[in-house]
Every structure is written in C-alpha cells, then in structure tokens.
Amino acid sequence: MLLKEDSPEKTLEKTFTESDISRIIEMAWEDRTAFEAIEFQFGLNQDGVIKIMRANLKLASFKLWRERTHGQKTKHLKLRSPKVTRHKANHRVKQF
Numbered sequence: 851m852l853l854k855e856d857s858p859e860k861t862l863e864k865t866f867t868e869s870d871i872s873r874i875i876e877m878a879w880e881d882r883t884a885f886e887a888i889e890f891q892f893g894l895n896q897d898g899v900i901k902i903m904r905a906n907l908k909l910a911s912f913k914l915w916r917e918r919t920h921g922q923k924t925k926h927l928k929l930r931s932p933k934v935t936r937h938k939a940n941h942r943v944k945q946f
Contacts, residue, residue: 864893866902874902879915 866874874892877883878899885896894902904912 866892871902871906874899875906878903878919881918 870892874888874894877888877891885899888899889895900916903915907915
C-alpha cells in the first residue's frame with residue numbers, strides 16, 4: 851500500500867507490505883500500545899495510523915476503533931500513567 855502524507859513542505863510517500871499493515875493494525879487495536887510506539891517502529895504518526903485503519907477496515911470496524919481510541923490515555927505516552935508498563939501480547943510469548 852502506498853501512503854501519502856501531506857505536509858506544508860513536502861509530500862512523503864511510504865510503501866508498506868501486507869505484513870507491515872497487518873502489524874500496524876494489530877498494534878493500533880491493542881489498548882496499551884501507544885501511537886508513539888507505532889511511529890517509532892513504522893514512522894507513522896497518529897494521522898497516518900488513522901489513514902491506514904480507515905483504508906483497511908470496514909467502516910463499522912473503523913468507527914468502533916475510533917470510539918475506543920479517541921481520548922484514550924493509554925494510546926498517548928504523555929497522558930499515560932507511569933503505572934502502565936510495556937505490554938507483551940500473550941500470542942507473542944514463546945512456548946517452550
């Protein structure tokens with residue numbers, strides 16, 4: 851997918867693989883993953899994440915996600931309580 855981000859100075863184009871898009875969506879759905887973490891890993895700010903979500907989710911799913919994330923303190927590091935630490939999804943834990 852090609853994503854264009856408009857800025858006053860230039861237009862930046864990034865190409866993401868299906869795997870990247872899947873991971874961005876997964877991270878965006880997770881309550882404890884901040885937008886800053888997505889920006890660090892993929893270079894996408896909150897507006898870019900919203901564009902990815904809008905383009906790849908059904909309208910009802912996108913609206914539900916926006917309701918969940920709008921104003922949610924755990925999605926923004928500056929608003930997050932220091933008690934919230936790094937979250938590791940259970941399905942990512944290696945089983946020995």
